[in-house]
Amino acid sequence: MAWSWSHTADAYAAAEENVRNKDREWLEIVFAEWHACPDPVGDPEEFDEKKYDKALQRAARLPETDLAAYVWDRMSEYAICTNGGFEAYACPCGCHLVSFDREEPEQEQPDLEQAETDDEQESRPTDE
Ligand SMILES: [Zn+2]
Numbered sequence: 001m002a003w004s005w006s007h008t009a010d011a012y013a014a015a016e017e018n019v020r021n022k023d024r025e026w027l028e029i030v031f032a033e034w035h036a037c038p039d040p041v042g043d044p045e046e047f048d049e050k051k052y053d054k055a056l057q058r059a060a061r062l063p064e065t066d067l068a069a070y071v072w073d074r075m076s077e078y079a080i081c082t083n084g085g086f087e088a089y090a091c092p093c094g095c096h097l098v099s100f101d102r103e104e105p106e107q108e109q110p111d112l113e114q115a116e117t118d119d120e121q122e123s124r125p126t127d128e
Contacts, residue, residue, distance in 0.1 A: 005079040005088065011100040012076070015088050018098040019075070020068045026096070027067035028059035033091040034074045047093070 005012075019027075036052035059067055071090055080089045087097040 003081050003083055003085055005076075005081050005085070007085065007100055014102045015098050015100050016072050016076075018103045019072050019090060020065075021103065022068070022098075024064050024067070027064060027071060028056060030071050030091045030096050031059040031062075031067050032056040033093050033096070034071070037092040 007015075022030075032052045032055035035055035036048045037046065062070075074092075075088060075090050078089070078092070081087060081100075082089070082097065085100070087099050090096040090098050
C-alpha cells in the first residue's frame with residue numbers, strides 16, 4: 001500500500017532535484033516504464049514490453065533535461081510515496097524511488113547505491 005504525497009515545498013524541490021541528478025540510464029529506464037505501464041497502480045502484468053523497448057529507443061535521443069522533466073511531471077501527477085513518506089515513487093512499477101531529502105551528488109555510502117542495483121534488474125524485464 002502506498003501513501004500520497006503530503007510534504008513541504010522544500011521536500012518536493014529536493015525530490016525534483018534528485019530526479020535531475022540521476023544518471024542518464026536511470027532516467028531512460030524510468031521514462032520507458034511510464035510508457036510501458038501507464039497506470040501506476042495497475043496490474044504489473046499489463047507491463048507492455050514492446051512499448052517499453054520503443055520508449056527506450058526514444059529516450060536515447062532525448063536530452064537528459066527532457067527525460068528528467070518528463071519523469072518529474074508524471075511522478076508528481078500521481079504523487080505516490082512509500083509508507084512513511086520518505087521516498088517518492090519515480091516510476092509506475094514501484095522499483096525506482098527518490099528521496100524527499102536532498103541526496104548528495106557524490107554518494108559515498110554504499111547503502112544509497114542499493115537502488116542502482118535494482119535498476120540493473122529492471123532494465124532486463126524479459127530476462128527469465
Ligand atoms: Zn521502475
